[in-house]
Amino acid sequence: xxxxxxxxxxxxxxxxxxxxxxxxxxxxxxxxxxxxxxxxxxxxxxxxxxxxxxxxxxxxxxxxxxxxxxxxxxxxxxxxxxxxxxxxxxxxxxxxxxxxxxxxxxxxxxxxxxxxxxxxxxxxxxxxxxxxxxxxxxxxxxxxxxxxxxxxxxxxxxxxxxxxxxxxxxxxxxxxxxxxxxxxxxxxxxxxxxxxxxxxxxxxxxxxxxxxxxxxxxxx
Amino acid sequence: xxxxxxxxxxxxxxxxxxxxxxxxxxxxxxxxxxxxxxxxxxxxxxxxxxxxxxxxxxxxxxxxxxxxxxxxxxxxxxxxxxxxxxxxxxxxxxxxxxxxxxxxxxxxxxxxxxxxxxxxxxxxxxxxxxxxxxxxxxxxxxxxxxxxxxxxxxxxxxxxxxxxxxxxxxxxxxxxxxxxxxxxxxxxxxxxxxxxxxxxxxxxxxxxxxxxxxxxxxxxxxxxxxxxxxxxxxxxxxxxxxxxxxxxxxxxxxxxxxxxxxxxxxxxxxxxxxxxxxxxxxxxxxxxxxxxxxxxxxxxxxxxxxxxxxxxxxxxxxxxxxxxxxxxxxxxxxxxxxxxxxxxxxxxxxxxxxxxxxxxxxxxxxxxxxxxxxxxxxxxxxxxxxxxxxxxxxxxxxxxxxxxxxxxxxxxxxxxxxxxxxxxxxxxxxxxxxxxxxxxxxxxxxxxxxxxxxxxxxxxxxxxxxxxxxxxxxxxxx
Numbered sequence: 001x002x003x004x005x006x007x008x009x010x011x012x013x014x015x016x017x018x019x020x021x022x023x024x025x026x027x028x029x030x031x032x033x034x035x036x037x038x039x040x041x042x043x044x045x046x047x048x049x050x051x052x053x054x055x056x057x058x059x060x061x062x063x064x065x066x067x068x069x070x071x072x073x074x075x076x077x078x079x080x081x082x083x084x085x086x087x088x089x090x091x092x093x094x095x096x097x098x099x100x101x102x103x104x105x106x107x108x109x110x111x112x113x114x115x116x117x118x119x120x121x122x123x124x125x126x127x128x129x130x131x132x133x134x135x136x137x138x139x140x141x142x143x144x145x146x147x148x149x150x151x152x153x154x155x156x157x158x159x160x161x162x163x164x165x166x167x168x169x170x171x172x173x174x175x176x177x178x179x180x181x182x183x184x185x186x187x188x189x190x191x192x193x194x195x196x197x198x199x200x201x202x203x204x205x206x207x208x209x210x211x212x213x214x215x216x217x218x219x220x
Numbered sequence: 221x222x223x224x225x226x227x228x229x230x231x232x233x234x235x236x237x238x239x240x241x242x243x244x245x246x247x248x249x250x251x252x253x254x255x256x257x258x259x260x261x262x263x264x265x266x267x268x269x270x271x272x273x274x275x276x277x278x279x280x281x282x283x284x285x286x287x288x289x290x291x292x293x294x295x296x297x298x299x300x301x302x303x304x305x306x307x308x309x310x311x312x313x314x315x316x317x318x319x320x321x322x323x324x325x326x327x328x329x330x331x332x333x334x335x336x337x338x339x340x341x342x343x344x345x346x347x348x349x350x351x352x353x354x355x356x357x358x359x360x361x362x363x364x365x366x367x368x369x370x371x372x373x374x375x376x377x378x379x380x381x382x383x384x385x386x387x388x389x390x391x392x393x394x395x396x397x398x399x400x401x402x403x404x405x406x407x408x409x410x411x412x413x414x415x416x417x418x419x420x421x422x423x424x425x426x427x428x429x430x431x432x433x434x435x436x437x438x439x440x441x442x443x444x445x446x447x448x449x450x451x452x453x454x455x456x457x458x459x460x461x462x463x464x465x466x467x468x469x470x471x472x473x474x475x476x477x478x479x480x481x482x483x484x485x486x487x488x489x490x491x492x493x494x495x496x497x498x499x500x501x502x503x504x505x506x507x508x509x510x511x512x513x514x515x516x517x518x519x520x521x522x523x524x525x526x527x528x529x530x531x532x533x534x535x536x537x538x539x540x541x542x543x544x545x546x547x548x549x550x551x552x553x554x555x556x557x558x559x560x561x562x563x564x565x566x567x568x569x570x571x572x573x574x575x576x577x578x579x580x581x582x583x584x585x586x587x588x589x590x591x592x593x594x595x596x597x598x599x600x601x602x603x604x605x606x607x608x609x610x611x612x613x614x615x616x617x618x619x620x621x622x623x624x625x626x627x628x629x630x631x632x633x634x635x636x637x638x639x640x641x642x643x644x645x646x647x648x649x650x651x652x653x654x655x656x657x658x659x660x661x662x663x664x665x666x667x668x669x670x671x672x673x674x675x676x677x678x679x680x681x682x683x684x685x686x687x688x689x690x691x692x693x694x695x696x697x698x
Binding site: 114115117118119126130133134137141144150153157160161164167168171172173174175 | 343373377380381384385387388391392394395398403404405407408421423424426427
């Protein structure tokens with residue numbers, strides 16, 4: 001039984017990494033938002049499974065939050081913003097898709113290489129989860145670095161937060177205060193971003209962060 | 221009688237709700253100042269009566285210094301802010317609606333910072349630092365100019381990444397603690413962690429510290445994670461520049477120090493010193509070079525803050541009684557001096573209607589008090605005697621020479637670079653040909669003068685009880 005529960009936890013965490021890779025090569029914003037929803041869905045499944053095997057009912061709350069808030073509400077709201085701003089066409093990526101994918105693979109290798117040896121003492125479930133969660137975090141970072149569009153940077157940040165929740169739930173018995181705070185921070189972050197996107201829209205007619213750089217002019 | 225630690229948290233929180241409900245900006249500014257003064261009073265109360273450590277809150281010798289400093293600088297900044305925003309309102313850069321939001325956020329930020337300082341739970345501390353960051357993001361974007369929005373966006377993105385990495389590090393600390401302390405809340409309580417740190421899994425703790433250093437280091441403004449700092453300082457309202465430099469950087473650094481103490485308590489863990497020394501030195505040198513090409517006066521002093529954070533991290537990296545003592549002293553002195561500089565610069569930029577250095581000149585002639593205040597502040601910040609920064613930097617350099625002469629050379633080069641750059645600009649702004657509008661300004665000089673006086677006194681004569689206190693804390697830091 002332990003073998004099976006471990007395998008399922010491992011599979012779900014691995015799927016999250018896979019969906020992170022899916023994000024890396026989306027060139028349309030709407031498609032990217034669909035993948036973001038999928039990402040949160042996989043996270044919800046993974047957290048729910050952790051709740052089951054750790055016998056920790058409070059984690060179901062986290063799973064429900066991931067499902068309702070991050071898989072449905074946020075992608076929906078971002079989609080509205082994208083359509084309202086009329087930017088549902090292509091997104092520019094810096095450096096090209098192939099290179100980004102290679103970078104993502106390197107990051108996964110790096111996180112496994114770093115985390116597996118040092119967590120040798122921990123129980124195997126936490127060990128795999130933490131290593132895979134770090135991969136998700138790093139891929140999220142990579143995405144934020146390589147995209148210039150403000151909405152896709154936010155998507156990168158949200159996937160990064162998903163990775164952190166995966167790590168938090170993988171750590172057995174982590175107090176709930178953290179999960180709530182993470183979910184809460186996402187909420188705040190989202191509000192902040194929402195406000196910013198609208199203000200930026202007001203002023204620039206573009207949500208491309210590259211265009212923001214241009215306004216700097218002669219300032220040093 | 222209510223516990224002062226509760227007051228330190230409750231007053232800003234209540235003031236946030238109150239200020240959000242008050243549309244009158246004059247009343248808002250007055251209440252803001254009153255609430256800050258009351259919080260300062262409560263923080264002083266902490267010196268007299270200290271509650272026992274709980275699962276969530278802790279007041280010890282280390283953080284009480286920062287809570288009091290926080291309270292003091294916030295109080296003086298709120299006085300400065302009152303006259304600053306009056307001018308902004310008169311010139312139409314801000315509306316009363318903006319101010320209502322601004323005052324409420326100011327108190328919420330104060331709550332976040334105080335909570336981060338007194339938190340005994342590493343999860344709670346993380347939440348509090350994040351809260352303080354988000355409120356400052358909103359205030360940096362207050363002017364809604366393209367530049368301000370860009371600065372706020374950059375700050376938000378980099379700050380979020382930093383805070384995310386810090387959370388990952390926090391989770392790893394929990395993982396390291398769990399086998400020893402047991403599952404649940406106890407494994408996140410800092411005092412419990414410190415008591416058991418000896419038995420933690422060292423490699424896990426090492427990785428955790430790297431994440432925490434990068435995460436909280438982003439907030440501290442360490443190179444190469446500093447990119448948000450100059451923009452946020454230059455484009456936000458000047459009172460916010462003052463609290464960013466004076467307080468928020470310190471709070472983030474304080475969080476880092478707490479984790480450094482955990483690492484120091486574990487004999488097998490890696491020594492955090494070399495990592496911090498390397499990052500600190502890189503920061504000092506980079507900021508020293510970057511100071512030369514600044515054309516915006518607030519941006520100039522933002523880079524100077526980066527440089528000083530580098531010095532402080534370097535000092536804590538050296539560790540030992542002298543290194544830690546110097547780091548603590550430098551934190552206090554920098555926060556007082558830099559906010560005084562921003563008070564002066566804020567009013568000067570308002571008179572001149574610009575922040576461009578080339579368009580500001582000869583201010584000691586036209587605005588003697590503000591001008592000479594700026595001269596005193598910059599002299600202090602570059603480390604000229606008899607100001608307190610000199611004493612702190614002198615200690616850092618001598619301690620570095622004693623331990624690693626070669627590194628000390630690097631540090632001195634960085635200090636001299638910054639010295640040259642800042643004095644060069646100062647002569648232009650303070651003594652050069654008179655440029656820009658000349659009308660008098662309704663400035664509040666008291667905050668600036670109070671800070672400068674304190675820095676001067678600390679440079680000439682540190683009261684023995686304070687020395688003993690700092691020494692004791694330096695020992696705690698290991």
